[in-house]
Amino acid sequence: MKTKSTGFVRLYFATLYSFKGLKAAFASEAAIRQELAATALLIPITFWLEVTLVERLLMIQSLFIIIIAELLNSAVEALADRVSAEVHVLIAKAKDIGSAAVFVSLILAGAIWGTILLT
DSSP, X not given: OOOOOOHHHHHHHHHHHHHHHHHHHHHHOHHHHHHHHHHHXXXXXXXXXXXXXHHHHHHHHHHHHHHHXXXXXXXXXXXXXXHOSSOOHHHXXXXXXXXXXXXHXXXXXXXXXXXXXXX
16 A cells, blocks of 8 residues: 655645646646636736725636636546546546536626626
């Protein structure tokens, strides 16, 4: 049985795995690349806008929620594709739910940005 790392060693390897996952998602998922590009464009815009610190943080947070949802959706899709290449009702359901999570995060970000910019 393999011994599990603890403390800073575990943290080091967890960080490496996280960067490996980000790199894999960026390389294989167009949606991640598009959302990161939009985030890279929109974050600086928040500093140009005359909004409060809390509003700026909410706007930026909503962008990160989109990326988080997309990463989780991509993970579900990759796992589902590994489990079976054939069309299965439960795999389709898992993929649809993951897609719905991304959609809801986009609606949330739009609502936050729209509310702040239009009030």
